[in-house]
Amino acid sequence: MSDLASLQQQFMAMLQGQDNHLASHIVSDGQLSLSQRLAIYQNAYKLRLRAAIEQDHAQLGIYLGDQLFDKMVTEYLVKYPSNYTSLRFFADELPHYLRNNAPFNAHPILADISYFERCLLIAFDAQEQPLLSIDELEKFTTEQWPTLQLVLHPSVQLMHFNSRAVESWQALKDKQTPPEPYCETTRYWVVARDPERRTQFVNVALPEYRILTLLKQQVNFAQLCQSCINDMPSEKIAGFLISLINQWLERGWLVTTTK
Amino acid sequence: MQTQFLGFGLGLRASHFEQIITDKPAVDWFEIISENYFVAGGKPWYYLNKIRADYPVVMHGVSMSIGSTGALNFDYLQALKSTIARVEPQWVSDHLCFSQVGDFNSHDLLPMPYTNEALEHLASRIHHVQEFLGREMIFENVSSYLTYKDSQMSEWDFLAALHNKTGCRFLMDVNNVYVSARNHQFDAMTFLNAIPTEAIAQIHLAGHQDFGSHIIDTHDEDVSSAVWDLFENYAKQLDPVSTMIERDDNLGSLQDLMAELEHARQLVAPIWQLGVNSE
Numbered sequence: 001m002s003d004l005a006s007l008q009q010q011f012m013a014m015l016q017g018q019d020n021h022l023a024s025h026i027v028s029d030g031q032l033s034l035s036q037r038l039a040i041y042q043n044a045y046k047l048r049l050r051a052a053i054e055q056d057h058a059q060l061g062i063y064l065g066d067q068l069f070d071k072m073v074t075e076y077l078v079k080y081p082s083n084y085t086s087l088r089f090f091a092d093e094l095p096h097y098l099r100n101n102a103p104f105n106a107h108p109i110l111a112d113i114s115y116f117e118r119c120l121l122i123a124f125d126a127q128e129q130p131l132l133s134i135d136e137l138e139k140f141t142t143e144q145w146p147t148l149q150l151v152l153h154p155s156v157q158l159m160h161f162n163s164r165a166v167e168s169w170q171a172l173k174d175k176q177t178p179p180e181p182y183c184e185t186t187r188y189w190v191v192a193r194d195p196e197r198r199t200q201f202v203n204v205a206l207p208e209y210r211i212l213t214l215l216k217q218q219v220n221f222a223q224l225c226q227s228c229i230n231d232m233p234s235e236k237i238a239g240f241l242i243s244l245i246n247q248w249l250e251r252g253w254l255v256t257t258t259k
Numbered sequence: 260m261q262t263q264f265l266g267f268g269l270g271l272r273a274s275h276f277e278q279i280i281t282d283k284p285a286v287d288w289f290e291i292i293s294e295n296y297f298v299a300g301g302k303p304w305y306y307l308n309k310i311r312a313d314y315p316v317v318m319h320g321v322s323m324s325i326g327s328t329g330a331l332n333f334d335y336l337q338a339l340k341s342t343i344a345r346v347e348p349q350w351v352s353d354h355l356c357f358s359q360v361g362d363f364n365s366h367d368l369l370p371m372p373y374t375n376e377a378l379e380h381l382a383s384r385i386h387h388v389q390e391f392l393g394r395e396m397i398f399e400n401v402s403s404y405l406t407y408k409d410s411q412m413s414e415w416d417f418l419a420a421l422h423n424k425t426g427c428r429f430l431m432d433v434n435n436v437y438v439s440a441r442n443h444q445f446d447a448m449t450f451l452n453a454i455p456t457e458a459i460a461q462i463h464l465a466g467h468q469d470f471g472s473h474i475i476d477t478h479d480e481d482v483s484s485a486v487w488d489l490f491e492n493y494a495k496q497l498d499p500v501s502t503m504i505e506r507d508d509n510l511g512s513l514q515d516l517m518a519e520l521e522h523a524r525q526l527v528a529p530i531w532q533l534g535v536n537s538e
């Protein structure tokens with residue numbers, strides 16, 4: 001290995017607190033000791049990544065408090081050292097980490113809040129696509145409707161929690177006390193960007209959530225109708241779906257790339 | 260390639276997006292962080308497209324890791340190339356440092372040893388990157404907190420040698436020079452005077468935190484009076500160079516940043532013979 005390659009590997013080992021002999025490469029001069037000089041880099045490494053997580057997961061940070069947040073960051077850095085060139089994706093595995101590691105896994109709401117916060121990020125910078133309008137939708141003929149495939153905007157994300165993760169997130173954001181963490185019934189949520197590019201989250205009922213899940217799987221209108229057959233009288237299905245579609249158009253959840 | 264004198268600019272930060280498109284402040288140009296636009300769309304691109312219709316934009320990357328040993332990251336370079344094609348910046352810069360080794364990314368700008376090996380290595384990597392991008396890159400000097408025993412020359416001799424070898428030009432961060440000068444007890448003007456003036460494409464000014472025994476380059480404070488002095492003295496050696504304030508944390512209002520930028524303009528306007536309200 002070249003001197004340069006070896007030096008760089010020593011540096012990375014030092015940052016990650018692994019065995020290294022970087023200190024033997026450093027000039028001892030000025031008013032700082034060798035260990036102080038190395039500590040500046042170690043601190044900067046940890047602080048930068050801590051700040052990145054804190055920025056993306058502000059309410060999780062408040063929910064955990066400083067001590068637990070620090071513990072999470074320290075352990076996450078060891079388990080998931082960054083392989084990304086952009087800090088934007090560095091904490092992508094945070095929900096997975098919180099769901100699977102003690103002490104955090106004893107409180108599923110933590111993984112839920114972090115998952116919700118990552119969805120907000122995705123909604124923030126998901127691809128731009130032209131929104132579907134009522135006029136365009138009305139152009140489809142009766143014959144075309146059964147095979148029509150509506151397409152959700154790339155920012156639309158579906159999630160369901162058995163915790164009050166979203167309500168807690170909102171309470172913390174408003175500087176209020178979060179509610180009881182867990183609820184009896186599952187809560188269904190949609191996070192998406194609205195036509196004014198504001199990130200919104202909407203609590204939806206299970207039937208609507210099911211239909212949206214099917215849309216993600218690219219089913220056509222006839223299949224959507226079919227999926228409702230056990231939930232309501234068949235003559236009500238089309239009306240039910242049309243009223244949902246109208247709401248989604250207003251919210252900017254559908255794009256023009258229908259098939 | 261010559262870089263045009265764009266005047267006095269600011270780093271574009273998301274918290275100022277809305278105000279910039281509404282108020283159209285008298286900032287001459289903006290510098291964006293390249294990697295912030297490695298996303299498909301949404302708010303970052305919506306605002307950038309509006310802003311770039313009204314202002315010249317330059318791109319500044321933080322993740323190229325040009326000094327890394329190991330293979331070039333062509334996924335990264337392709338993302339950069341696509342972003343350049345969308346942004347159409349006046350120029351593109353990154354840092355003379357290493358950040359990534361193997362898969363591990365430190366997300367820090369780590370100093371190179373100033374050796375002949377590093378010089379050869381950088382020259383060859385710069386060549387390959389520029390070939391792939393189909394354009395010249397500009398590289399910024401980083402601040403540092405240690406010097407390597409391995410180094411065979413000073414940082415300024417290293418930069419001058421790199422310029423001689425490759426023709427590559429620099430984004431001179433005057434604050435970084437000051438920070439390193441204090442941390443390693445050299446004379447900042449010696450550093451600046453050693454770099455051929457035609458190699459200077461852009462200037463960064465930023466704030467730091469002074470701990471007495473050492474300085475940390477934090478970009479969360481106003482530019483210090485020592486750095487203003489250094490900038491003013493340095494400007495006397497230069498033809499007009501596009502200059503900007505780089506602030507990442509403890510970000511105040513746009514007005515505060517513009518007041519600092521105006522100070523930069525006032526300091527060098529007589530030296531560079533600029534109209535006081537040059538736009």
Ligand SMILES: [Fe+2]
Nearest residue numbers: 399432463505
């Ligand atoms: Fe800089």
